[in-house]
Amino acid sequence: AQKITQTQPGMFVQEKEAVTLDCTYDTSDQSYGLFWYKQPSSGEMIFLIYQGSYDEQNATEGRYSLNFQKARKSANLVISASQLGDSAMYFCAMRELNSGYSTLTFGKGTMLLVSP
Amino acid sequence: EAGVAQSPRYKIIEKRQSVAFWCNPISGHATLYWYQQILGQGPKLLIQFQNNGVVDDSQLPKDRFSAERLKGVDSTLKIQPAKLEDSAVYLCASSLVGGPQETQYFGPGTRLLVL
Numbered sequence: 125a126q127k128i129t130q131t132q133p134g135m136f137v138q139e140k141e142a143v144t145l146d147c148t149y150d151t152s153d154q155s156y157g158l159f160w161y162k163q164p165s166s167g168e169m170i171f172l173i174y175q176g177s178y179d180e181q182n183a184t185e186g187r188y189s190l191n192f193q194k195a196r197k198s199a200n201l202v203i204s205a206s207q208l209g210d211s212a213m214y215f216c217a218m219r220e221l222n223s224g225y226s227t228l229t230f231g232k233g234t235m236l237l238v239s240p
Numbered sequence: 241e242a243g244v245a246q247s248p249r250y251k252i253i254e255k256r257q258s259v260a261f262w263c264n265p266i267s268g269h270a271t272l273y274w275y276q277q278i279l280g281q282g283p284k285l286l287i288q289f290q291n292n293g294v295v296d297d298s299q300l301p302k303d304r305f306s307a308e309r310l311k312g313v314d315s316t317l318k319i320q321p322a323k324l325e326d327s328a329v330y331l332c333a334s335s336l337v338g339g340p341q342e343t344q345y346f347g348p349g350t351r352l353l354v355l
Contacts, residue, residue: 168349
């Protein structure tokens with residue numbers, strides 16, 4: 125089974141609007157972390173936001189927030205006030221503890237296009 | 241603070257040739273990762289080093305891929321011989337000690353095309 129599922133291959137949004145990118149995950153671990161990365165066309169993976177499984181509040185970083193619903197095993201990324209520079213691939217990733225070291229597993233990504 | 245450096249940025253080779261990629265992590269980062277990202281997919285971990293020791297290489301095709309991290313700093317990833325399906329972006333990342341809440345910082349990647 126897929127550990128990270130991103131069901132939206134592509135999303136379109138107009139500048140200044142908010143957009144939600146979906147991510148569901150599958151794990152039997154109690155302790156895990158969820159990450160979102162942005163990958164522009166240049167190829168570099170840029171860290172956006174982190175949510176720990178024991179964090180009670182949703183993570184926020186500037187215009188990025190993570191809508192964490194533990195019972196549903198979802199960790200959706202919300203980008204407020206979209207900008208043209210937000211056009212990129214977005215990857216959801218999960219880290220589970222494995223023999224004391226942690227492995228980061230990525231989803232297939234969602235391409236976000238922001239139009240003027 | 242300098243980020244993760246990788247070279248070359250692009251490489252085109254013919255199948256059955258060999259190729260090597262280089263990575264210099266962020267200064268002081270003990271953990272180094274190599275990922276393979278095939279077009280249209282998310283990155284997949286190939287190998288993880290803690291200092292100069294291998295922590296996880298379960299997804300590394302060891303018949304053709306090898307990696308080393310001498311002195312616990314720079315790392316090289318080698319493919320010999322290359323196959324068409326090795327065409328991908330190879331990403332190097334590093335983190336401070338490899339803890340579960342740590343952010344991994346990625347380099348710009350090396351785009352490999354095998355003809």
